[in-house]
Amino acid sequence: MKETQRFAGTRAAALIEGLDAVYGGIDGEQAAWRLASPFQCPPGCGSCCVNFEPDVLEVEALYLAAWMIAHQGERAQAIERGEFVSPRPDPERGCVLFDPANPYHCTVYGGRCLICRLFAYTGDRGKDGRPRWKPCKHLPLEGADLGALRRPQYSEAELLDRFGTVPPMMSDIAQRVLALDPDGASSRRPLRDALPDAIRKIRLLISFSFDPPNPNAPAA
Ligand code: SF4
Numbered sequence: 001m002k003e004t005q006r007f008a009g010t011r012a013a014a015l016i017e018g019l020d021a022v023y024g025g026i027d028g029e030q031a032a033w034r035l036a037s038p039f040q041c042p043p044g045c046g047s048c049c050v051n052f053e054p055d056v057l058e059v060e061a062l063y064l065a066a067w068m069i070a071h072q073g074e075r076a077q078a079i080e081r082g083e084f085v086s087p088r089p090d091p092e093r094g095c096v097l098f099d100p101a102n103p104y105h106c107t108v109y110g111g112r113c114l115i116c117r118l119f120a121y122t123g124d125r126g127k128d129g130r131p132r133w134k135p136c137k138h139l140p141l142e143g144a145d146l147g148a149l150r151r152p153q154y155s156e157a158e159l160l161d162r163f164g165t166v167p168p169m170m171s172d173i174a175q176r177v178l179a180l181d182p183d184g185a186s187s188r189r190p191l192r193d194a195l196p197d198a199i200r201k202i203r204l205l206i207s208f209s210f211d212p213p214n215p216n217a218p219a220a
């Protein structure tokens with residue numbers, strides 16, 4: 001992927017590419033559920049980010065860092081230097097990359113964290129290990145034949161009966177991400193703490209990857 005080209009061959013690049021493959025599969029896994037489910041996030045909602053900040057694994061922070069360095073270099077530099085000013089007036093309440101004035105709200109959509117890709121369109125497993133799903137409280141119930149629908153949790157049997165399919169399971173996808181870096185599996189940090197370190201790490205790798213000047217090269 002182009003975001004890792006400047007530090008290709010490093011462990012960080014391999015982790016990011018592994019995560020990219022997991023992220024790439026999520027849309028496909030959610031597609032059948034999105035088609036079958038009458039619950040769709042309303043355009044421009046973003047309420048899930050208002051009072052929420054992701055706790056991330058290092059691999060997620062590295063992915064977002066590489067994406068920001070490639071696409072939002074000045075913002076990445078500001079974050080690294082501790083000079084970043086969040087677009088939101090209340091950054092203590094939630095994700096600092098959320099912009100309430102932007103109609104899409106997430107200012108790093110292409111690099112966003114795992115949980116940000118799972119909201120709304122993934123389920124979880126109950127104590128019996130079977131899939132279940134609960135609609136987000138902000139998902140609107142209007143606009144479809146929702147007379148028989150309700151907000152409480154749906155069992156696997158109910159999901160199959162009503163919609164003919166189940167959403168992908170959050171825990172299954174999370175396991176794939178944990179397997180990328182088993183040693184880092186227990187070290188989650190709030191995004192605002194993990195991201196500056198990740199940006200620093202990637203920028204250091206990029207600086208190492210430049211070819212050193214050749215002292216024997218003919219003068220220009
Ligand atoms: S998951 Fe819920 S809060 Fe988030 S965008 Fe969808 S409807 Fe809105």
Ligand code: SF4
Pocket residue numbers: 048049052053054095096097098099105106107108109112113116
């Ligand atoms: S990274 Fe984007 S989607 Fe994730 S919490 Fe922040 S604003 Fe929301």
